[in-house]
Amino acid sequence: MWNQVEDALNESVKQVITGVAHMLPGVLALVVALLFSLVLAWIIGHVLRRSLRGIDFDQRLASWGFSGLSDWSPGKSPALLVSRIVSWGVVLVGLLIGVAAFDATLTSQLVMNLFAYLPNLLAAVVVLVVGNVLARFLARGVLIGAVNMNLHYARLLSLGVKWLVIVLSAAMALNHLGIGGRIVDLAFGILFGGIVLALALAVGLGSKDLVSRSLEKQTVRMEEEKPEAFHHL
């Protein structure tokens, strides 16, 4: 009986050792792939960051109207953001290569699914980023315009525009990702409708005094408009 126990133990130890021995090259390959990808990511990130700074990427981006992106970037530098995204992309590819060393079938399925989903993910990210930049740009434009028109609710107006664009872009991004299905559409419809209704109610009821005063001022101004005693140009 002891012989049988010993055999069974030997067999299990052998199986475990064989399993570990089978796994070891994979683990080693994973570690090597990860280390290699980390080094490569660091080099690529470093070179990319230097190159982007060399061409004044941050300033160019700001001049193209994407100055809002710097607020969302580490160290307020879009060049740093881009280099980090590329670096992490390289690390992700290294991880996938490492995982492929364990089970090629699993990885290929994973990669296939990942790549099939990637366009949606990218589109969602682009929609979010563009939506955010656009929201800030429009909000600033509305704020400046409203202040120059002496509207006392300039900041409120600007915030309203900003959040409308952000909510719209978030709904579009979720739609691209396929998250939430019709719930997102419904929720967005309800939210957007709610905002418009709230604004209408605010103007119609809550701010009626404000609006009437503003309109009254405008009417009086138009009635009493007389030539200015000074000229800017």
Place this chain on the structure above:
Amino acid sequence: MTARRGKEKEVVDEARAVEAKESLERIGQAAVVIGLGAAGGQEAVRRAIQRTGDAVRPLVEGRALIVHSDATIPDGGCVGEEDRVRLLALPLPEVDRLAGIGQGAGDPFRALFDVCRKVGGKACALIGSELESISGGSIQGLVRPLMEGSCDLAVPYYRQQKLDGLINSGIVYPLTRALYGKRIRYPLTTDIGASAKYIERFSMPERKNGRMATLAWLPVRAVCAGMSVSQVRVDLKPPPAKGNPDLSSTLSLVLDSMFLEMDRNAAVWQKVRGSQAVVTQGETKVEAEESAAVEVHKMVDSFQMGYRNLVDVWGMALTPAAMLELKKLTRLPEEQFRMPDEVWVRVVYDFALAHRFRVMSRDHLLRAMTPAYLAWVASYILEVRGAGPRMVDDRLERLCLAYEANKPYLLSRWRWPDRFNP
């Protein structure tokens, strides 16, 4: 409908240009060319032609040519009995105060320069001011120094009320003076007299961002090219800007153009220190006092509201010290509301630098300056209230000296933007 009309107008203009070319060949040589660029009715054009003809006749020995916009007057006709002042109807692009700045449809200056070169003129003058304001004295004032060869460019010194042209008084004149070192009172002008040398230098069209650039800031171009400029006191009345743009649009257009010109001429103005007077001719007339006191509370309100709402936007352009000064201003009661010259100059310089380094959309940046500009206007109006012309001139002189005194600050930040600037 509008597009079709525009097309029809283009076709008519082209036909007139061809006719004008043939007429030019018939007219031959002319010593002086005067262009009347402002729009006006037939009668106004004819009266302006008559006054211009009478004024220019004694100045030239040979022929003079008046270019006008009235197509009903036959080309080659003359003013008066003598055959010395000839007429040419040419569709010059209408002179608009902001068209040259905002890259408008065409360039009246270059169109006239072209005519002047074709007839071998020694000088030409373009009068973009309102036709009714054209007087013999103004025409002679602009043309005489060119005929005498005493300058390359003659620009008008408009006789304005103390509260007219506030953008010019608060920004354009003092900044141009501090940058380029010449005291040209109206650097942004619709009327000029140019010598053959100036015409030769600036008649070639330039391209800017792939489009033909119109000629703006003519006196600045002359100064940068090392040419001599003189001023002539005239009674001309510059036309209002087309389309009656609001203050923030006007300010944005003028400053954008000015800051771009500043960028273009950086190599020149960085070497300039102080300023020199330019020759100014013509009589000084004492201006009438303004009748009603101007209320400034709306401007002060606009500034205070601007500070409350645009603090983040201003913070991207202004230094913390300037922001602190503006904050102090918001707490002042209306009767004590005064913006120190140094603060205003720093604000203008900071906005010029922010424009150069594109800290945000340039249109947003310059429009955001409107409340700060209104604060300066309010302060200036309060200071010159009841002041005579001499006191107003002294006040502006102090402002100009502040611009000049703070130029090293601009220069330093222009060259080394990353240096610490509290």
